[in-house]
Amino acid sequence: MKNEKAVVVFSGGQDSTTCLFWAIKNFKEVATVTFDYGQRHSAEIECARKIAEELGVSFKVLDMTLINQLSANALTRDDIEVTDEEGQLPSTFVPGRNHLFLSFAAVYADAIGSRHLITGVSQTDFSGYPDCRDTFIRSLNVTLNLAMDKQFIIHTPLMWLDKSEVWELSDTLDAFEFVQEKTLTCYNGIPSTGCGDCPACQLRNEGLARYQTKKSAGTIV
DSSP states (O other): OTTTTEEEEOOHHHHHHHHHHHHHHOOOOEEEEEEEEEEEEEHHHHHHHHHHHHHHHHHEEEOGGGGGGTTTTTOOOOOSSSOOOOOOOOTOOOHHHHHHHHHHHHHHHTTTTOHHHHHOOOSSOOOOOOOOSHHHHHHHHHHHHHHHOOOEEEOOOTTTTOHHHHHHHHHHHHHHHHHHHOOOHHHOOOOTTTSSSSSSHHHHHHHHHHHHHHHHTTTOO
8 A cells, every 4th residue: 555645535634634634654756635514613624634634645625515504513614503312313424424525535535546435434433333333434435436447545544443543543653643633523623622512522521531541550451
């Protein structure tokens, strides 16, 4: 892989930034693609742009605001409350988002001569989103190859990691402080540790606390 080019589906959050560092380590050339899908805050896109510039990788934004014409959810509508009730999909679920993003990322990858796609989805800490599951990614990989007559490979470095293990991976990649200070995961658009109250912040910060506890106890293998 070291002699090839990869495209990272990039949001500027903890997961995709960790994947970006992973890609830089494993590929000769890395490009990022970010999607404007009418997020609550443009800060996410600007954060992604700054990270890409600082790390010296290309950055492209694709307009996917058409999603807002088809569904309503808490990530794109200020008037919908962020909720995560047991037995139901979180109100932040955007139907078809990863399907569309990876499909368009594949078209972009093909245009720039890449066959490797990298996404930060995880089935371990995934809030119940069906399009973060391993079965979906493997199925879509086959579909993209058939649809475009290519041999794409979708890489999911975080698929079987919980949030504490994602922090551990960033530390292994010498990116821990960068990810901690410069990424934006918060649903309310606050960088670093975020608002502390939304589900994304809680998941991120609880994982960080677990990792720091393990590290201080010397139990990291």
